[in-house]
Each structure stands twice: as C-alpha cells, then as structure tokens.
Amino acid sequence: MDEILNGGPSEEELAEQARIRREKLQKLTDEGKNPFVKVRFDATENSASVKANFEKLEGKTVRLAGRLMSRRIMGKASFTHISDRDGLIQLYVRREDVGEDDYASFKKDYDLGDIIGIEGFVFKTQTGEVSVHCTHIEMLTKCLRPLPEKQHGLTNADTRYRQRDLDLIVNPEVMKAFVTRSKIFREIRAFLDGRGFLEVDTPVLTTLEIGAAARPFKTKHNALDIDMYLRIETELYLKRLIVGGMERVYEVGRIFRNEGMDAFHNPEFTTVEVYQAYCDYFEMMDLVEDLYRTVAQNVCGTTDVTYRGTEIHLGGKWARMTMKEAVKKYCGADYDSWKTDEDARECAKKLGAEVKEGGAATKGHVLIALFDAFCEDKLIQPTFIYDYPVENSPLAKRKEDDPAFTQRFEYFICSHEFGNAFSELNDPIDQKQRFVRQVEEKRAQEKGCNAQVDEDFITALEYGLPPTGGLGFGVDRLVMLLTDSPTIRDVLLFPTMKPKK
Numbered sequence: 196m197d198e199i200l201n202g203g204p205s206e207e208e209l210a211e212q213a214r215i216r217r218e219k220l221q222k223l224t225d226e227g228k229n230p231f232v233k234v235r236f237d238a239t240e241n242s243a244s245v246k247a248n249f250e251k252l253e254g255k256t257v258r259l260a261g262r263l264m265s266r267r268i269m270g271k272a273s274f275t276h277i278s279d280r281d282g283l284i285q286l287y288v289r290r291e292d293v294g295e296d297d298y299a300s301f302k303k304d305y306d307l308g309d310i311i312g313i314e315g316f317v318f319k320t321q322t323g324e325v326s327v328h329c330t331h332i333e334m335l336t337k338c339l340r341p342l343p344e345k346q347h348g349l350t351n352a353d354t355r356y357r358q359r360d361l362d363l364i365v366n367p368e369v370m371k372a373f374v375t376r377s378k379i380f381r382e383i384r385a386f387l388d389g390r391g392f393l394e395v396d397t398p399v400l401t402t403l404e405i406g407a408a409a410r411p412f413k414t415k416h417n418a419l420d421i422d423m424y425l426r427i428e429t430e431l432y433l434k435r436l437i438v439g440g441m442e443r444v445y446e447v448g449r450i451f452r453n454e455g456m457d458a459f460h461n462p463e464f465t466t467v468e469v470y471q472a473y474c475d476y477f478e479m480m481d482l483v484e485d486l487y488r489t490v491a492q493n494v495c496g497t498t499d500v501t502y503r504g505t506e507i508h509l510g511g512k513w514a515r516m517t518m519k520e521a522v523k524k525y526c527g528a529d530y531d532s533w534k535t536d537e538d539a540r541e542c543a544k545k546l547g548a549e550v551k552e553g554g555a556a557t558k559g560h561v562l563i564a565l566f567d568a569f570c571e572d573k574l575i576q577p578t579f580i581y582d583y584p585v586e587n588s589p590l591a592k593r594k595e596d597d598p599a600f601t602q603r604f605e606y607f608i609c610s611h612e613f614g615n616a617f618s619e620l621n622d623p624i625d626q627k628q629r630f631v632r633q634v635e636e637k638r639a640q641e642k643g644c645n646a647q648v649d650e651d652f653i654t655a656l657e658y659g660l661p662p663t664g665g666l667g668f669g670v671d672r673l674v675m676l677l678t679d680s681p682t683i684r685d686v687l688l689f690p691t692m693k694p695k696k
Contacts, residue, residue: 204344212341219304220337228300230334236260236312243281245317246325252317257327259284260312260335262364264342268302274326277311282367285326286313292330301332308338308364356690369685372678375494376686379674380447382490383467390482392443392469397432399425399449406589406633406646410453412462422645425451429468430590430667434619435655437663442472447670458682459611462691465670470619474664476591476602479616480579483606483666484513487577487673495677502609502676505575513577513606518566521580526569533558559584559599574607589629591617608676614668621663623656 204212223229240248240257261277261284272289290298292315305311315329343349343365355362355369362369384394400423404411411424429448436444451463469482491498491509498510519530526546533539539561543550548568550556556564562584574580581604585593591601602618620626630648637646674686684690 204341209341213339216306216337216339216341219306220339223300223304223334223337228334230309230337233333233335236333236335238312241279241281242277242284245284245327249317249319249325254316254318256314256316256330258312258314259327260310262338263305263307263309263311266305266307271298273301277313278364278367280370285320285324286315286329287318287320287326288329288332292328293332297332305334306338306341308340308342309334310336310338352684353692356684357692357695359688372674372680372686373688375678376674378494379490379677380670382493383486383670384447386486386489387445387467387469390443392445392471393441395433395436395441395444395446397426397429397446397448399451401426403647403649404645405431405649406630406637408637410641412451412453427452428667429466430665431649431652433468433470434660434663434665435652437470437472438655438658438660442661443470445469456691459672459675461671461683461687464683464687466667467670468665468667470663470665472661472663475618475662476581476604476616476664479664479666480513480515480581480604480606482664483579483614483616483668484577490673491677500677500679502679503681505609507608507676508576513579515579515581517582518562518580518584519582521570521574522562522565524570525573526565528565530558530562533561536561557584557586559586563587571607571612572610575609577606577608579604579606585629588617589633590620590626592620592622593625611672613672613676614666616664616666619660619663619665621656621660623653626656627653 238258238260240252240259242259242261245252245257245259259277259279261279264276264278264283266275267273271291272287275286275288276283277286288298288301293301312333312335313327313329314331315327318326318328320326343361349355349362349365355366388394400414402421402423404424405427407427409427411427414423414425416423427450429446429450433444433446445467447465447467449463450466453462454460456462471478487509488498491500498508500507500509516524522528522530528542528546533542536557539558540550540554540556543556543561543564546565546569548564550561550564552560563586566580582594582600583591583603585599585601588601588603591603594600594602603616605612605615607613620629627648630653634646634648638644671683671686674680675683678686680686
C-alpha cells in the first residue's frame with residue numbers, strides 16, 4: 196500500500212493520527228525502544244554522495260540517516276524514500292534481511308516523518324533508480340505530528356512562514372532557495388576578501404537615536420538605566436574605522452527598522468556595507484558591477500537571470516544616468532529650466548506629483564518626488580542613478596561644480612532600489628550642519644522623537660576621514676533576484692509575523 200495520503204485530512208483526522216502516533220511511541224517505549232534516547236548515528240554517506248559515486252559504491256555497505264517521506268509496503272518487502280539535506284534516496288527493506296521483528300515494527304510502528312538510520316548495500320533497481328538494500332533499520336526520532344499530504348502539500352503562505360521547519364521538510368524548492376542564500380553570502384565575502392577588505396563587527400545596540408529617516412526599535416538597558424536603540428545602519432561606526440586607518444572594511448550586518456512591511460521590506464534584514472579609502476562613488480559603481488557579475492556567475496552559472504518572467508542582464512556595463520537626466524527622460528521635466536523653487540513646485544503640480552514638503556519644497560525636493568513618481572518603475576535592467584540632491588543625501592559629499600547635488604548613487608533592478616553609495620562627506624563642519632537640520636526635521640515630524648546629533652561621529656571626522664567611497668546594499672533583495680522569489684519573506688528563514696491570537 197502507498198502510505199502517502201491522497202486527500203486533505205480534516206482537523207479531527209489529524210488529531211486522530213497524532214493520537215495514534217503517540218500510542219506507537221508508548222508501545223516502543225514499553226518495549227525498551229524509546230527513540231528519543233538515541234544520541235548519535237554514524238552515517239557514512241548521504242543521498243547525493245551515493246548517487247554521485249554509484250559506480251564506486253555499488254555492492255558496498257553504506258550507512259545513511261534521514262526522514263521517512265514515502266513508503267510502499269508489499270507483504271514481505273517494502274520500498275521507501277528518505278530525505279536528507281541533499282534530497283531523496285530510495286530504500287529497499289525486506290523481512291529476510293532486517294529480521295522478522297524489525298520488519299514487523301517497520302510496518303506497524305513507523306510513520307511518515309520519522310527519522311531513521313539504515314545500513315545496507317548500494318544497488319540499482321530494474322528501473323535504474325539508485326537505491327540502498329537495507330540490512331539494518333532503526334528509528335532515531337519519532338515524528339508525533341502527521342506531515343502535510345503530498346498531493347496538496349504545504350501551500351498556505353502564512354503557515355509556511357510561521358512553520359519554516361515544516362516548510363523545509365515538505366517543499367524541496369524552499370531548501371534549495373536557502374542553500375542558494377548561503378552561497379550568495381559566501382561569494383560576497385570571498386569577493387570582498389579577495390580585494391583586501393577586512394570584515395568587521397560593529398554594535399547592534401546604540402545609545403542614541405540618530406536623525407535618519409528610518410524609525411528605530413527602542414529598548415532599555417537595565418544595568419545602565421538608559422534607553423538604547425537597535426541599529427538602523429552600520430555606516431557611522433564603519434567610517435570611524437576608516438578614520439582609524441583600516442582603509443578597507445565591510446560588515447554583513449543585521450539591521451532593524453520599525454517601519455512598514457511589504458514584498459520588499461521586513462523589520463529586520465541583512466545589509467552589506469563597504470567602505471574604501473581614497474576612492475569615489477564612480478569606483479563604487481565599478482565595484483557593484485563586478486560584485487553582482489561575480490556572485491551571479493558563481494552561484495547561478497550565468498550573469499543573465501530571470502526574475503518574475505523578465506531576463507535581467509547583470510554582466511557588462513550597467514546603464515548610468517543622473518537623476519536630472521532620468522526625470523527629463525521619463526516625465527519631460529527639466530530641472531535646469533527651473534529658476535526658483537516655486538517654478539519647481541508648479542511643475543510638480545502640473546504633472547500631478549505629490550511633494551511631501553508642500554509649499555516648503557525646494558527644487559531638490561521636487562526632483563526627488565518626480566523621480567519617485569515617474570522613473571523608478573521604468574528601471575528594469577540594472578541602472579545607476581547618480582548625483583542626488585543634497586536635500587536627501589545628508590552623508591554624501593557635495594559636487595564641487597554643483598553644490599546643490601551630491602556624489603551619491605542608487606542602483607535599480609526590476610523597478611526596485613537595490614543599493615546606495617556615496618563619495619562620503621568628510622567635512623565635519625558641513626556634516627554637523629546637515630545632522631542638525633536632519634534632527635530638527637525629524638523632531639518636527641515625529642511627536643516624542645528623541646533624535647540627536649551623533650557627536651562622537653563628528654569628533655571622529657574632526658580627526659580626518661580620508662576621501663572615501665561607501666556602499667550599502669540589501670542582501671535579501673539580491674537573494675530574491677537570484678532565486679526568482681516574489682517576496683522577501685521567501686528568502687528569510689523566519690520572517691517577522693504577527694502572533695496568532
């Protein structure tokens with residue numbers, strides 16, 4: 196009989212199955228076979244190594260462990276599949292080989308989901324499937340809840356995200372996505388390490404709320420009796436290390452922002468921030484191109500990847516446009532034709548673009564609003580948008596020939612921003628003035644806000660930050676791109692979820 200269920204059981208049926216499994220556990224315990232007392236099983240191979248090395252292993256004895264995923268009992272013999280981290284492999288279990296008592300227990304006491312250990316020799320079935328002919332079988336852990344049935348599987352997104360462990364058991368493609376995620380992290384580190392960057396760790400808990408637009412999570416340090424904040428970036432600490440002479444540093448860091456959630460945003464996520472002394476934002480563009488090309492090639496085997504049905508070309512030179520050029524191209528507004536801020540606001544009004552600052556909006560504010568409204572969704576292939584207004588770039592160095600703009604870029608893929616970079620502002624006087632304005636604006640916008648200027652960072656700048664290029668990008672979005680995942684929750688093992696009542 197095939198024990199894989201063909202229909203979706205009701206809650207009552209699931210409860211009954213769980214009750215029966217506990218009875219089986221009690222029976223095994225009464226017989227002195229409690230599987231939860233097992234402490235180890237020495238496996239010599241796994242599913243992938245047996246298949247890959249069949250010619251060498253054929254007829255040889257191997258030991259494997261895994262989860263029982265299917266079973267077809269045929270009287271005195273049975274076929275079953277177990278899964279491990281590398282996939283499925285078929286087992287052939289026969290009464291004459293494992294013994295009458297163990298075979299009887301295998302038929303009556305084992306369930307789908309149980310974790311078992313086996314010993315046997317490698318062979319191929321008549322259909323050509325690499326399998327293991329068992330000579331010994333034992334239960335290592337009893338599964339007390341029935342797995343989702345195979346036909347319908349575990350498809351409810353809410354359940355999948357809340358019970359990622361179960362999701363990984365029954366959906367092999369999910370396991371593949373997270374294996375890919377791990378490879379991406381490894382390749383990023385290898386790329387940066389190979390270029391002489393030093394990986395560092397900076398504090399997650401900080402003692403002040405900075406003036407940045409992102410809203411932090413607030414907590415309390417009881418021993419010091421002070422409020423503390425989970426970091427919203429790693430930037431300021433990393434630049435202090437450049438001041439200290441490290442010259443090339445990066446951090447793969449967990450970031451926390453107390454903000455909204457959607458397909459591209461989760462309250463906690465992972466970024467990579469990279470800082471290199473004596474280079475500018477154009478060199479950071481080159482680094483981004485090389486990094487994405489290298490990671491895609493090494494992880495996916497190609498620099499042409501498909502995301503939601505669209506082929507994205509990560510190889511070669513990416514498109515580059517200033518923000519002024521992009522706005523003129525996609526909505527016809529010409530920044531250079533605006534003589535005053537009022538001209539800019541009137542242009543936005545005619546185009547139907549909303550400017551958050553309203554009547555106080557400057558030309559820079561309007562340019563940003565028009566870019567957000569008319570340009571982002573047009574940027575499908577990798578594109579650098581550079582030279583941002585100083586109004587939304589408090590940490591970037593001004594352009595020497597046009598101080599209304601900064602040496603900043605963001606890059607966009609599939610209509611979404613993937614990363615942000617600057618020629619870093621290293622003038623402590625200018626930096627403090629911008630921080631003060633930023634803090635004032637944040638306090639005016641948010642009731643009860645306790646934002647402060649980071650005076651320690653200003654002090655560090657006063658000792659001298661060399662000309663520096665800086666880059667920050669979200670790794671989760673890169674993983675989404677390279678695994679063709681529609682939502683960030685699909686690439687976070689445990690995404691933030693509202694508790695069930």
